[in-house]
Amino acid sequence: MKSILLMSILTMTIMLFLIMLSFMLSKKIKYDKEKNSPIECGMNPISLTRIPFSMQFFLLAIIFIIFDIEIAILMPIPIMMFYNIFISFFMVLIFLIILMLGLFYEWYNNALNWAI
Template sequence: MSLLMLNCSMIIMLMMLLIIILNLVAKKSFSDREKSSPFECGFDPKSSSRTPFSLHFFLIALIFLIFDIEITILFPLIITLKFSNPFSYFMFSILFLLILLLGLIHEWIQGALNWSH
């Protein structure tokens, strides 16, 4: 039994050593200027860093995140349908969707969904 464990540990040590050696040998050592430069959301890193960021793009991204989180909240709500009281389930669902609808109407009235300005 002890000999078997010794053989297994030797095989594991040899495999680890082989992986380390192959990692060092196979590593590409050339440096590319484009790959080593920072990349941030499509902005050119060589241009001025003081260019204004589009607030409208930020608002659209924020609305997308809110509705993405809304989907993650609705999935457990659907799963718990068979375990909950139908009246309280219905009231919670209506209240949740009403809050989301009011938020969407507010964004629409404020003009955050228009790309024209």
């Protein structure tokens, strides 16, 4: 019991020493013109810093995230089937119906058409 307590105190002491050492040795500059500029490389911007963003790429990313989350939610379903098959079947059915309604909504609003 004493060895666990001694090891944890030693670990905490080393950790605090390293944190204090990093704070003392780091160079903190609160205002750096290059780091606060909108371009990361530090060069002066010649043109506009904001590039027009295509809405199709945004919609494609949102659709990818939705279906990626869908896969993550549907992964534990085979394990759920062992406990109560009827409840898990209806939960999956409701989830897939909501997902299909969202897909039909996007299709109806032409969010899936690339060339608008």
